Amino acid sequence: MTDKEFIDIATALREQALRRGRCYPLDTDEAEDIAQDTMLRLWALRSKIVSADHAAGLASVIAAHTAIDLLRRRRQTVVTTADVEISETSGHTPLTAIEDQANDAWLQRQLSRLPSKEYEILHLRQVEQKSNGEIAAILGITPQSVATLLSRARHKLLEKIQRDRMRGLI
Template identity: 35%
Template structure:
């Protein structure tokens, strides 16, 4: 994935070029932001097909926004996309059936042995299932902070709350994850007293 432009003026110029029909600008936008949007949607929904739909919807909204993008606005394209993606995911989660969670898990590195891969897969699945039990706002804060690696100020912008509220949501989410995963410590292969939640 290419790095996203950090300068709002550069982002605005890219969107303006896209709006003018520049195919290279369209490709650059898609290559830069689609993987980011898809990854965030998947972490929120734990469903590949739903995440693909959300990513497509979020990018379509960006395309529609391109002609009137305000470079002087407070949000960067990345922040705007995170917010749109999170809102689309929350809408889908509210409409979803309680048993609609996918059990598919990708193992990131195929090099380790089968036992290591199975344990890693079990841990990943347990974490995904525990994340899905958190309230929407807690899950969103935990995913943005500990999985996406964003700072509290950017998360506050995305979630339209203050940095202290982000800290509170993240802390409560981590405590809830620890409680949810604590009963599975032995079966997940943890031998110490800490569960490695995000």
């Protein structure tokens, strides 16, 4: 499926994913998150999608699996931590490597605390280098909403960096 074909059916796919997310015991925001996650996954798979019906089926399955994963994560109480690997060949001292790891962990925590839509827009913009218009088409929102949410996400991260630096946390 081409990008244009996907964009043409994106709104209908998002609505289908939203309906599917509402079939589970989730609140409205969580159902919205599931719809957004579904659209991101469909966007990544768009080159393998052969038709609109195929896309609709995938949207339903992906939304259902995402909802189930969300419900399972709610039940989990175990927190896992990554092992620390310090490489002498990297040119960093062990202290620098630990500081870098702590900064990366801090950033990941802050990103995970952003509302899912803001996180998705930030990811599409910064990682996938999509324009506001492309992001709007993928997520089924207006380009103005993309700009607003992107600005809001960046502003939240900047404020958190400034607060935590003042406190000496980073």
